[in-house]
Amino acid sequence: MTIPTFSDVLVAHDRIKPFIHRTPVLTSSFINELCGAELFFKCENFQKAGAFKARGAVNAVFGLNEDQASLGVATHSSGNHGSCLSYAAGRRGIPCTVVMPHTAPQAKKDAVRGYGARIVECEPSTSSREAVFAEVVSKSGAEFVHPYADPRVIAGQATCSKELVEQVEGIEVVIAPIGGGGMVSGSCLTLSNLAPDIQIYAAEPEQADDACRSFKAGHIIADDAPQTIADGLKVPLTDITWNFVKNHVADILTASDNEIIDAMKLTWRRMKIVIEPSSAVSLATIFKNKQVFAGRRVGVILTGGNVDIEKLPWL
Template sequence: MYIPDLDDMLATHARIRPHINRTPVFSSRMLDEMSGAQLFFKCENLQKAGAFKARGASNAVFGLTDAQAARGVATHSSGNHGTCLSYAAGRRGIPCTVVMPRTAPQAKKDAVIGYGGRVVECEPSTSSREAVFAEVVAETGQEFVHPYNDHRVIAGQGTCSKELLEQVEGLDAVIAPIGGGGMVSGTCLTLSNLAPKVEIYAAEPEQADDAYRSFKAGHIIADDAPETVADGLKVPLKELTWHFVSTCVTDILTASEQEIVDAMKLIWKRMKLVMEPSSAVPLATILKNPDVFAGKRVGVVITGGNVDLDRLPWMNT
C-alpha cells in the first residue's frame, strides 16, 4: 500500500492546476452567530464538474502514461467521482466507463454522459457495485481509478486544504464530510504536514455512520447499503483512507437526516450556494455541537453542488 506524502501532493497541485478551479472561500455573519464560531466555507461546489473530486480524478488521468491512457479509465461511483473522472478523461481525450447505482440521481448519470463517459448501472449496494465493476474491467482493460482508496486521488484531494491554508490564516480546525474518506484523507495529508496544530473533523450522517463506528472501534466497520439523503456518503472506508482517518482525525461527528436537510436549506437561503446534501453534513454537525467549535476559526469544505433539482430532499419532508 503506497501512502502519498507531502511531495506527492505538491507535485499533484502543479500537474492539475490547468484543469481545476482555485475555488473561493465564503463566509456568513449569520452562520457565525448561529454557530458561535468563525466559519470559512471552501466552495468546491464551484469546482470543475461541480465537485472536489475533479482534483483527484485529474491527477489520476493526467498522471497516466500514454499507453495506459489509450485504454481509458474506469471506476464505480455514486455520482461525483464518476462525473469528475469523465470530465478529466474528456480533457485528455480518452474513454471512461462508470459503474453507478441505478438509484443514483439522474442528474449525476446525465453529467457523466455529458462529459463523454459511459454509464453501466448496478444495484445500490457495495457488493453489487464491485461485482459489476469487475466485469467492466475484464471487458475493457481500462485503468481503475478508485473513488478514494487510491494514492493519486488522495494526493489530489489534498490540494483543497493547501489552497484553504493559503486563503485563510489562523485556522483552528477543518471539517469535511466523510463517506469513503478521500477528502478527509487528503485533508489529513496536507494539514499534518503544513499545519499540524489544526484539528481535523469528519462529518457523517447518523444513518450511514460506519466511519464513526469504525473510529470508535479502532478498525474498519463496513455497511453494505445504508440509506441516507446524503447519497455521496454511503460508501465504506478502505485500507488507505483508514490509515489517514485513524491516525490524524480528531473526531467524527454525526447528524440526523432532518439536521442535514435543515443545514442544506440554511446555506441555500443565507449564502445562495447550491450544494448537495452530503455537503451540508459538516454545518449540521457544527450547529449540533456548538461547544466543540465555540470561538474557533473553522474551515468547512463544501464538497459538491451536483444536486438533482427535480428531487430536492425537502420536497418530501
C-alpha cells in the first residue's frame, strides 16, 4: 500500500490546474443562523464534470507515461468518478471504460457517455462491479484508476482542502461526505500538513453507515449493497483510506435519507445552487449535531451537483 505524501499533493495541484476550476467558497447567513455556526461551502458542484472527483481523475490520467496511456483507462463507478475519468481521458485523447451499476442515475450515465467513454453495466453491489470490472481489464489491459483507493486519486482530491484553507482564514473544522473515503483521505492528507489544528469530520448516510461502524469498531466493516438516496456513498472503505480515517478523523456523523433530502432542498432554495444528495449529507449532519459545530468556523465540502432533474428525491 503506497500512501501519498503532501509532496504528491503539491505536484498534483500543479499538474491539474489547466484542467480544473479553483472552485468558489460561498456562505449563507440564513443557514448560519439556523445551525449556529459560520459555514463556508467549498463548491465542488461547480467543478469540471460537476464533482470533486475531476481532481483525482485528472491527476491520475495526466500522470501516466505514454505506454500506459496508450492502452487507455478503466474504472468502476456509480457515476461521478466515471464521468470525471471520462472527462480526463478525453482531455488526454485516450480511451476510457466505466463499469456502472444499471441502477445509476441516468444523468450520470449520460455524462459518462457524453465525455466519450464506454459503459459496461453491472448489478448494484460491490461484488458485482468488481467481478465485471476484472473481466473488462483482462480484455483491454487498460490502466485501472480506482475511484478512491489510489494514491494518485487521493493526492488529487487533497487539492480541494488546500484551496479551501488558502481561500478562508481561521477555519476550525472541515467536514466532507464519506463513502469510500477519497475526499476525506485527501482532506486528512492536506490538513494534517498545512493546518493540523483543524478538526476533520466525515458525514455518512444512516442507511450506508459502514464507515461510521468501522470507526467505532476500530476495523473496516464493509456492506455489499446498501440502499440510500446518496448514491455516491454506497461503497466501503479500503486499507489506504482507512489509514487516513483512523489516524486523522475526529468523528463520523450520520443523517437519515429524509434529513439529507431536507438539507439538499434547503441548499437549493436558499443558496440557489444545485447539489446532489451525496453532497448534502454534510449539512444534514451539521443540523443534526449542532452542539458539535456551534460557534465554530466550518469548511463544508459540497462534493458534487450531478442530479437527474427528472427524478428529484422529493418528487
